[in-house]
Amino acid sequence: xxxxxxAGAEVQVDDEGFMTEYEEWxxxxxxxxxxNIGIELGESxxxxxxxxxEDYKEQGETPMLRRVSNVGGVPTKQLFQLFPKKPAKxxxxxxxxPKPQGCV
Amino acid sequence: xxxxxxxxxxxxxxxxxxxxxxRLDEREWNxxxxxxxxxxxxxxxFLFLPFGGYKREELEKPKRRFMPAGVxxxxxxxxxxxxxxxxxxxxxxxxxxxxxxxxxxxxHPTPEETPGLGEEGWRESxxxxxxxxxAEALANKLETWEGGKLVVNVIEMPIKCPVAPLEFIFLADAxxxxxxxxxxxxxxxxxxxxxxxxxxVAARYLGNMLDERKISLEGDxxxxxxxxxxxxxxxxxxxxxxxxxxxxxxxxMGAEYVGRSGLGDELRxxxxxxxxxxxxxxxxxxxxxxxxxxxxxxxxSVAHFAVDIFTENFxxxxxxxxxxxxxxxxxxxxxxxxxxxxxxxDFNYDTEPLPGKYPxxxxxxxxxxxxxxxxxxxxxxxxxxxxxxxxxxxxxxIPALMSMAGKIREEVR
Numbered sequence: 095x096x097x098x099x100x101a102g103a104e105v106q107v108d109d110e111g112f113m114t115e116y117e118e119w120x121x122x123x124x125x126x127x128x129x130n131i132g133i134e135l136g137e138s139x140x141x142x143x144x145x146x147x148e149d150y151k152e153q154g155e156t157p158m159l160r161r162v163s164n165v166g167g168v169p170t171k172q173l174f175q176l177f178p179k180k181p182a183k184x185x186x187x188x189x190x191x192p193k194p195q196g197c198v
Numbered sequence: 199x200x201x202x203x204x205x206x207x208x209x210x211x212x213x214x215x216x217x218x219x220x221r222l223d224e225r226e227w228n229x230x231x232x233x234x235x236x237x238x239x240x241x242x243x244f245l246f247l248p249f250g251g252y253k254r255e256e257l258e259k260p261k262r263r264f265m266p267a268g269v270x271x272x273x274x275x276x277x278x279x280x281x282x283x284x285x286x287x288x289x290x291x292x293x294x295x296x297x298x299x300x301x302x303x304x305x306h307p308t309p310e311e312t313p314g315l316g317e318e319g320w321r322e323s324x325x326x327x328x329x330x331x332x333a334e335a336l337a338n339k340l341e342t343w344e345g346g347k348l349v350v351n352v353i354e355m356p357i358k359c360p361v362a363p364l365e366f367i368f369l370a371d372a373x374x375x376x377x378x379x380x381x382x383x384x385x386x387x388x389x390x391x392x393x394x395x396x397x398x399v400a401a402r403y404l405g406n407m408l409d410e411r412k413i414s415l416e417g418d419x420x421x422x423x424x425x426x427x428x429x430x431x432x433x434x435x436x437x438x439x440x441x442x443x444x445x446x447x448x449x450x451m452g453a454e455y456v457g458r459s460g461l462g463d464e465l466r467x468x469x470x471x472x473x474x475x476x477x478x479x480x481x482x483x484x485x486x487x488x489x490x491x492x493x494x495x496x497x498x499s500v501a502h503f504a505v506d507i508f509t510e511n512f513x514x515x516x517x518x519x520x521x522x523x524x525x526x527x528x529x530x531x532x533x534x535x536x537x538x539x540x541x542x543x544d545f546n547y548d549t550e551p552l553p554g555k556y557p558x559x560x561x562x563x564x565x566x567x568x569x570x571x572x573x574x575x576x577x578x579x580x581x582x583x584x585x586x587x588x589x590x591x592x593x594x595x596i597p598a599l600m601s602m603a604g605k606i607r608e609e610v611r
Contacts, residue, residue, distance in 0.1 A: 174434040195493040
């Protein structure tokens with residue numbers, strides 16, 4: 095696995111740049127990851143990211159959009175405004191959790 | 199007397215009853231299945247029905263025909279599972295106690311989840327083919343349709359038989375060509391996935407097949423609503439796709455009682471250990487087939503391989519031994535590509551579909567990720583295998599776990 099330096103910290107990432115170690119994440123890293131994909135984090139972004147972090151810890155998997163909307167309380171429409179085009183992928187990238195399982 | 203209760207006498211429920219009955223002593227174990235419908239449908243056949251490939255009668259048989267002796271079948275609608283009381287309640291008031299419960303009530307198209315579906319234009323300019331009535335209505339529509347823009351839209355993953363929407367559009371291409379009207383039909387495939395399929399190698403093969411057939415692809419499209427006044431799809435990020443004829447694949451959800459009983463996720467699929475199907479919440483509840491939330495395809499092949507693994511594990515489990523078998527997410531699917539050809543994919547949790555030969559390495563007779571006539575014949579023959587071998591719990595000559603033998607690894611660019 096490649097190692098990347100993000101916000102001054104060395105972290106493990108996969109081929110697509112997703113962090114692979116849950117514990118290596120911190121808020122500074124999130125800000126830097128968001129900047130990589132052209133997103134400046136506001137209050138609503140943080141609400142989503144914190145939900146993703148907590149839910150992943152409890153459930154052992156990254157929540158899908160439907161769950162972020164129903165349980166995390168951020169409507170799908172707003173997720174598309176906060177993380178344009180590919181919200182599922184972008185928010186998990188910033189939150190340092192795995193990309194949601196591509197359901198086959 | 200111990201009681202094993204199986205909810206759902208579909209593909210998974212029927213197979214597991216047939217596998218377990220000979221393994222559990224009838225003096226010690228009662229096996230009861232619950233279902234609300236007397237008819238078992240050969241669901242893989244729904245795909246062909248809109249194009250005149252099958253008639254309804256060819257796809258239905260009575261469920262009771264596949265029940266082994268010594269298994270009770272209860273007809274009724276399930277109201278609630280009470281895990282704390284180890285009891286299932288039916289709508290008619292019947293109470294069924296259990297020592298072990300298997301949830302196998304599948305997943306179902308749920309158009310009412312999407313604004314604009316199931317109302318105006320339903321079964322007129324908007325159709326689906328995942329139910330027998332829907333597939334039949336679509337056959338009637340295609341018979342007289344004069345052409346225009348046909349859009350196939352997958353609303354949200356996961357769906358059962360995830361390759362069927364692609365097969366549908368391949369078959370539509372061949373169907374219109376044969377009728378000499380392909381030039382007056384525009385075909386578009388609209389999906390929430392970034393490409394034709396989830397996994398990169400298969401997505402590339404299938405994407406090329408769309409290109410060759412002049413079928414356009416709109417990816418990363420998350421449908422918010424269908425505008426039935428203006429006949430268009432509207433996504434959450436405000437993209438629009440117009441249609442003359444929409445073939446929708448509605449959101450798939452598990453049975454309503456699963457939700458009411460607090461046993462499901464947001465889509466009412468039951469979270470289970472992906473290696474042994476044991477509920478993550480209750481140590482005497484399992485979920486098999488499409489009803490389970492597993493990171494693999496919702497398909498009969500998965501249910502079949504899963505039931506093979508489950509049967510061995512269950513015998514260990516009831517004797518207090520650890521479950522030794524580990525399910526790997528093995529799936530294989532024929533993909534009908536039109537003009538008498540088809541392809542085959544074989545994969546699991548960790549290995550994506552790759553090219554090669556199956557089941558015998560180098561020999562086949564089936565070719566992986568490649569269009570051949572023998573794959574097509576394999577798909578048609580499978581109907582006989584399904585009724586006569588699979589459902590009745592007889593051994594299939596293919597292993598439950600996936601094998602790398604015969605597969606060729608490919609670099610993805």
